[in-house]
Amino acid sequence: MSGLLNVGNRCSVCSQIDFLPIPCPSCQSTFCKDHIRAEDHSCPAAKRSDLSESSTKLQKCALDGCKNPSLNAYGSLSGKPTCTSCQGSFCVEHREPSLHNCSPTETSLPTKNETARALLAKNFSDATRPNASVKRRIGKPPTDPTKLAQLELMKMRQRASALDPKQQKSSIPADKRRFFKASMREKPTRDLWIEQSLSTGKAFDLLATLFGISNDETDKYQLCKMSDNAEQPVPLQYDKPLADQVEDCEELMISSA
Numbered sequence: 001m002s003g004l005l006n007v008g009n010r011c012s013v014c015s016q017i018d019f020l021p022i023p024c025p026s027c028q029s030t031f032c033k034d035h036i037r038a039e040d041h042s043c044p045a046a047k048r049s050d051l052s053e054s055s056t057k058l059q060k061c062a063l064d065g066c067k068n069p070s071l072n073a074y075g076s077l078s079g080k081p082t083c084t085s086c087q088g089s090f091c092v093e094h095r096e097p098s099l100h101n102c103s104p105t106e107t108s109l110p111t112k113n114e115t116a117r118a119l120l121a122k123n124f125s126d127a128t129r130p131n132a133s134v135k136r137r138i139g140k141p142p143t144d145p146t147k148l149a150q151l152e153l154m155k156m157r158q159r160a161s162a163l164d165p166k167q168q169k170s171s172i173p174a175d176k177r178r179f180f181k182a183s184m185r186e187k188p189t190r191d192l193w194i195e196q197s198l199s200t201g202k203a204f205d206l207l208a209t210l211f212g213i214s215n216d217e218t219d220k221y222q223l224c225k226m227s228d229n230a231e232q233p234v235p236l237q238y239d240k241p242l243a244d245q246v247e248d249c250e251e252l253m254i255s256s257a
Helices: 112-123 145-159 200-210 215-220
Strands: 177-184 187-195 221-225 251-256
Touching (some): 145 187, 187 200, 200 215, 200 251
16 A cells, blocks of 8 residues: 555645646645645635636636546646547546547547557668568577587476486576486486485486386496497496586486496
């Protein structure tokens, strides 16, 4: 509620909050529509001879039968229309087009679309052509190895799931995770992530469960890293953190011991 009080102002006579307060051109105080006339707020700045004439000087609402002053009857806005469709000047009760039987004038007929087209034509010479072709710049795919690696990591972060089921909804930040691929013969490759402090032995146990290896058969397998610099997969040391032996986006494989 306090936020609403910052909009509009209070009438200097009745203290009613008015969202469209009207300033008095004589005393500069703000009033509601019921107290804007000089005689209604005993304006100290207006001459006594003007008090009886103030109502006749004010522009009335353009709706037939309404004697209220228009919203733009005061100050620098005097004489300006309040309705942009019919160019009429109405009071606060009749300012909405549906409340004063609005009939748009010819000068108000241009639509927003036409105004937008005119603006485009002014700033973009080809914008108004019916068959103007739009040329789109298509970026070339990156070829730099560093950028390619960054792109692959971004994609993997989107696809990867937690190796530890207990961490599926974890709030561990991305820079504290290690993202990698894991595979096993005749099994689909998986994109996974672990917490960087996880030991390689614990990661192997979780991978064995993921790929359906029973506890009494784990000694028949070993966890290895695929390396471009080695002809054969490199076995990992179970007593060290996996993140110390594997970089992001590298591929692990469970193979026969």
